[in-house]
Amino acid sequence: MTMQERTTDLLVVGSGVAGCAAALAGARAGADVTLATKATRPEESTSYWAQGGVAVTRGDPEAFRADILEAADGAADPEAVDVLVDSADEAVEDVFVETLGVEFDGDDIPDYGREAAHSEARILHVDASTGKHVLAPFLNHLADHDAVEILEDTAALELLTHEGRVHGAMLERDGEWAPCFAGATVLATGGIGACYGRSTNPETATGDGIAMAALAGADLEDMEYVQFHPTAFAGEAPRASKRSGEAAERGEADGDGQGTFLLSEAVRGEGALLRNRDDERFMPEYHADAELAPRDVVARAVEAERDRTGEVYLDVGPLDFEAEFPDLTAECEKRGVDPTEGIPVAPAEHFLCGGIDVDTEGRASLDRLFAVGECARTGVHGANRLASTSLLEALVWGLRAGEAAGGFEAEKIETPELLDRDPTLPEGFAEEKSVRLRRVMDEYVGIERTPEDLGRAQAVLRRLKGEVDAYTRTRTSRSLYELRGTCVTALLVARAAAEQEESRGCHHLVEEPTADAD
Ligand code: SIN
Numbered sequence: 001m002t003m004q005e006r007t008t009d010l011l012v013v014g015s016g017v018a019g020c021a022a023a024l025a026g027a028r029a030g031a032d033v034t035l036a037t038k039a040t041r042p043e044e045s046t047s048y049w050a051q052g053g054v055a056v057t058r059g060d061p062e063a064f065r066a067d068i069l070e071a072a073d074g075a076a077d078p079e080a081v082d083v084l085v086d087s088a089d090e091a092v093e094d095v096f097v098e099t100l101g102v103e104f105d106g107d108d109i110p111d112y113g114r115e116a117a118h119s120e121a122r123i124l125h126v127d128a129s130t131g132k133h134v135l136a137p138f139l140n141h142l143a144d145h146d147a148v149e150i151l152e153d154t155a156a157l158e159l160l161t162h163e164g165r166v167h168g169a170m171l172e173r174d175g176e177w178a179p180c181f182a183g184a185t186v187l188a189t190g191g192i193g194a195c196y197g198r199s200t201n202p203e204t205a206t207g208d209g210i211a212m213a214a215l216a217g218a219d220l221e222d223m224e225y226v227q228f229h230p231t232a233f234a235g236e237a238p239r240a241s242k243r244s245g246e247a248a249e250r251g252e253a254d255g256d257g258q259g260t261f262l263l264s265e266a267v268r269g270e271g272a273l274l275r276n277r278d279d280e281r282f283m284p285e286y287h288a289d290a291e292l293a294p295r296d297v298v299a300r301a302v303e304a305e306r307d308r309t310g311e312v313y314l315d316v317g318p319l320d321f322e323a324e325f326p327d328l329t330a331e332c333e334k335r336g337v338d339p340t341e342g343i344p345v346a347p348a349e350h351f352l353c354g355g356i357d358v359d360t361e362g363r364a365s366l367d368r369l370f371a372v373g374e375c376a377r378t379g380v381h382g383a384n385r386l387a388s389t390s391l392l393e394a395l396v397w398g399l400r401a402g403e404a405a406g407g408f409e410a411e412k413i414e415t416p417e418l419l420d421r422d423p424t425l426p427e428g429f430a431e432e433k434s435v436r437l438r439r440v441m442d443e444y445v446g447i448e449r450t451p452e453d454l455g456r457a458q459a460v461l462r463r464l465k466g467e468v469d470a471y472t473r474t475r476t477s478r479s480l481y482e483l484r485g486t487c488v489t490a491l492l493v494a495r496a497a498a499e500q501e502e503s504r505g506c507h508h509l510v511e512e513p514t515a516d517a518d
Pocket of ligand 1: 050051052053262263264265266332386388389391
C-alpha cells in the first residue's frame, strides 16, 4: 500500500499499553485517532513482554505511595506519584477489567502477587505473562473501534514542527514516506533496549520517540536513570558449581543477550533465593530486605557476585516453580535448563526511568506534543522504578494524555524534505555501528559508572552519531533512522550521567575506571 499524506485529530505513535490507552481515551474524547506502529505483530512491544503485572492499592494507597517513593531513592515527583496511586484502581477496573475483560489470576479474591520493594502483595497478574494478556485484547478492541485507525509496520521518522508547535510526524512504510498532520501527537514509543548488549526489551526498542522529541527541541529529564533488571536469564546453564555437573552441559550459551528472558521479580516475591557459584545466599549481606530489596540494589549485588564468583543463579527450591510459573518453566525448558537445578541469571537493561519530560497529563514542553509510557518521564519513578508500576503508569498517563490531546484540529504546514539520493548503505554499516554503540554503553554507561568512563563514552558516541548523521543527510530509511535514534538516545544517557555528581538509584558511580571499550 502506498504511503499517502493524511490528516487526523490525534496521532499516537506506538502500540504498547501506553499508546493503546492514549488512543482509547482520544477516541472517547471524540477525536479521530491514527495509531502508527512500526510493529507488525503485538509481541514486538515491551508491554507484551511484561511479566510481573499491574500494582493496585488494595485499599491502602498510603502504603503504595510510600513504597514508590522509597524505591525511587528520593528522586520521584510526589505530585506525579499521587496521580498514579489515586488513579490506579479505577483505571485498571475501567480499562483492563470492564472494557477488555482481562481475567487476572484468582477467583473471588485476586491472587495478588508480591515483588521486590513492595511492602505487601498488591500485584494483579496473569501467570507471569501479564503483558500479553492485557495488550492482545487492547489491540483487538482498538482494531474494532470506528474512531481508531491502526497503521501497522509504519514508523515515525521525524516530528513536523513549526514555531514551537508539533503538527504530526513524517510516517514511513515500505520505504515510502509521507506527512501525517495531526491536531496533537502522542509519543508512546517505549524504551531504549537497543542501546545495550543485553536487554529485556524487544529489538524494536530503539529510542525513536525520545530521539525525535530531543531533535525537535523538547525537554528531557532523568536520562541517567537506566534500570537494570537483576534476574534476566544468563544465557547459559549452570556450570561447574557444587550443584549437578550435568546441568552444566545443557543450555544454549550465547552471552550476548540473544535468548535472554526475564525471571520475574514475582519469583523472588514467592520465595526464590539468589545464590552465587559457591551456592551461598548473598543478598542478606547487601540489604536488610535481601532478595526483596529495591531493584537497583539487587542488580548491583548480582553483578558483584558474578564478578567475584563467576555465576549467580536463582534457587527456586523454596517454591513449587512449575505449578506457580508454568510460562517461565516452559521458557527454561526451551533452553534446556531444568529450573530445579537453579536458573542462571545476570542483570540486563530493562527500563528507562527518565525520558521526555511531561506533566501530569503527559504534556511535553513543545505545544501539542505528548509522551506516555517508557519514553516519557512523568516523575513517578525517580531514580529507580518500583516493580509492576510500568504498565500502570502507561495506562494512567495514556488515558490522561489521550483525553487532554483529543481536542485539537490538524493544520497543514510545510514539511521538511527527506532526501533519498542513494538508498543503499555500505554493507554491514548499521550492524557495525550498533555493535560499537552497544559495547560503549555496556562498558561505560552500565550498572557501575565512573566520570572517566562517561567522558570516554560521550566522545565515542559523538563520533558515531556524526558518522550516522552524515548518511541521514542524504538517505532516508527506517533502519538508518532507528540507528540515529539509538545514537541520539545513548548520547543523551551518557551526557546526563556525566552531569550527575552523586550516586542515586540506578545511577551508580564507583571510583575504579572500568575496562576499555573502544
Ligand atoms: C518483573 O516481572 O520482574 C518485571 C516487572 C516490572 O518491570 O515492573
